[in-house]
Amino acid sequence: MTYQTLEIEIKEGAAWVWMNRPDVHNALDEIMISELSNAFTDLGQKDSIRAIVLGGRGKSFSAGADLGWMKRAAEYTEEENREDALKLAQMLQAIAECPKPVIARVQGAAFGGGVGLTAAADIAVAGEYAKFCLSEVKLGLVPATIAPYVVSAMGERQARRYFLTAEIFRAEKAAEIGFVHEHCKDEQLDDLIEGLLSSLGLAAPDALGVAKDLIQTVSNRQLDETLMNETAELIASQRLKPEGREGLAAFFEKRKASWVA
Structure with a gap:
């Protein structure tokens, strides 16, 4: 462009x-x-x-x-x-x-x-x-x-x-x-x-975007059961994503994650 x-x-x-x-x-x-x-x-x-x-x-x-x-x-x-x-x-x-x-x-x-x-x-x-x-x-x-x-x-x-x-x-x-x-x-x-x-560059690309959204989600909100459930669901879904699986595997295998140059 x-x-x-x-x-x-x-x-x-x-x-x-x-x-x-x-x-x-x-x-x-x-x-x-x-x-x-x-x-x-x-x-x-x-x-x-x-x-x-x-x-x-x-x-x-x-x-x-x-x-x-x-x-x-x-x-x-x-x-x-x-x-x-x-x-x-x-x-x-x-x-x-x-x-x-x-x-x-x-x-x-x-x-x-x-x-x-x-x-x-x-x-x-x-x-x-x-x-x-x-x-x-x-x-x-x-x-x-x-x-x-x-x-x-x-x-x-x-x-x-x-x-x-x-x-x-x-x-x-x-x-x-x-x-x-x-x-x-x-x-x-x-x-x-x-x-x-x-x-x-060490961070997972998709996780960066989700982290930005998370800040907006919790900003200026009081911690209550609804917010607790929302954040629990978010981390649960993130763990099951390909990035989450790869990041944890790389950590335990003591190697670089696939997105790290």
């Missing part, structure tokens, strides 16, 4: 999805939103892909909404605005619910929608000069479509601060509050990601 705003690299079973509008700091517009949705849907269905890395070419990860797109949206009707916002929400959902593990590689600015992209990923790592900002309230707006992912990633208490103050917070603070998992020097980002990809 050919993209106008993205560059896709396939390396050793991992897909690197690069937002490729460096001249505008990878700002999101209608085309990029649609292409990100399509890319993650397509790559998520490929058996040959074990994980996906989302990054930005140039100085920034993503500076948020494209100015031209914002100007056009200002002239939309209420229904057109609703449809436009829904496409952004669906793109974030495509990333968050992709059956493959998704790693956000953040360098430079991640503002507005860029914060949402970071939050929608399963794992987020940031370079030392990465900076984040939820600036919407300064424009009389709110970070609505990205809110479910951002609040989940940083927690309600931190969201109360950064949604309301629109402060810039940097990589060290983002790691401190748990919004990103790790931060490092920019030149070490790819080595850090390669280490994560190596760890993911």
